[in-house]
Amino acid sequence: MLGIHELWLFVLSGLLLNITPGPDTAYIIGRTIQLGWRGGAAAALGISGGCLVHVLGAAIGLSALLMASSTAFLAVKLVGAAYLVLTGLQMLLSRAKPVTAAAEEGGETTVARVFWQGALTNILNPKVALFFLAFLPQFVAADSPHKTLAFLTLGLIFIATGTLWCFGIAAFAARAASRIRQSTSVITWINRSLGGLFVYLGVRVAMLEAR
Numbered sequence: 001m002l003g004i005h006e007l008w009l010f011v012l013s014g015l016l017l018n019i020t021p022g023p024d025t026a027y028i029i030g031r032t033i034q035l036g037w038r039g040g041a042a043a044a045l046g047i048s049g050g051c052l053v054h055v056l057g058a059a060i061g062l063s064a065l066l067m068a069s070s071t072a073f074l075a076v077k078l079v080g081a082a083y084l085v086l087t088g089l090q091m092l093l094s095r096a097k098p099v100t101a102a103a104e105e106g107g108e109t110t111v112a113r114v115f116w117q118g119a120l121t122n123i124l125n126p127k128v129a130l131f132f133l134a135f136l137p138q139f140v141a142a143d144s145p146h147k148t149l150a151f152l153t154l155g156l157i158f159i160a161t162g163t164l165w166c167f168g169i170a171a172f173a174a175r176a177a178s179r180i181r182q183s184t185s186v187i188t189w190i191n192r193s194l195g196g197l198f199v200y201l202g203v204r205v206a207m208l209e210a211r
Helices: 007-019 023-035 037-060 062-068 070-093 099-104 107-123 126-139 147-176 184-207
Strands: none
Touching: 007 126, 007 147, 023 037, 023 107, 023 147, 023 184, 037 107, 037 126, 037 147, 070 107, 070 184, 126 147
């Protein structure tokens, strides 16, 4: 169907990749502890939204163009690295507040910010584009006349399973952290950890080379 082969292997590989702990998992857990289930869900949806952009790019050839053009790759890399480092520094320098106090000052805005941070972290990371560009074609026949639709189908399957897994992480973290979210010391520690993570990712992106 659509030239897709070994779909079972793709689904299994995607599940294994999704459940492997990494920066996305750390971000979801951190935001869940800070803002509860809504914060974790917003982080998960943001990450998935960023992945969707790269899936669409891979399907219509933009990712291939990005990998082929050193100038385009460098531009996206520098913008992404700058965004990650700036976001990380803001977290490192922020003052912690209990969740209830933050909600009174505009919880909806905070949740929206969490979503966009998660999305932009992936959108501005050329490594994510490279991953989809390398992973998806492995399961599409070279002579398929429907490569674009096949890429979209596989990408949506990968994102759907990943989003469900991330929702599970957020739900678990929300229950486990319900008693500590009012502690400013814990929130401070989370801000410092996430800030350091973002700065680290920014440096990694800045050092990434096109292959």
